[in-house]
Amino acid sequence: MKLPVSLSVGFGSALGGLSRFYADTFLLSIASDNVYTSLFLINVFGSFLIGFFLIRSQGASDEGAKLNWYFWGVGFCGGFTTFASFVLLLVNGLMNASAMEAGIYATFSVLGGLLALVTGLIIGQKLLLKS
Secondary structure, rough: HHHHHHHHHHHHHHHHHHHHHHHHHHHHHOOOOOOHHHHHHHHHHHHHHHHHHHHHHHOOOOOHHHHHHHHHHHHHHHHHHOHHHHHHHHHHHHHHHHHHHHHHHHHHHHHHHHHHEEEEEHHHHHHHHOO
């Protein structure tokens, strides 16, 4: 039985959201309840995974590979990472801290996410070439 794309994304997103909850709980326990550090690490790791899953899905032409992309890339990574929380923390930082600190956080988050995405693409490509 073939799973529809919408269900693949939905199930992936549910798993990603649960994974994010547990990763956030764990990271907050070791990062002294620093929500900025936890969100940064989750989003950077999620960006790496998006790059990895994207490159792994590019070489395949079958429907199973496309569903894997929708489940893992769109669903799981979409549920695991969160732009809304990033924006909320950025606004809170602007209102309660300094604009400089919020700007540094935003810059490192965006650049860290881009660097992680490219790293995921490179590692995924190297693994694809080996198989």
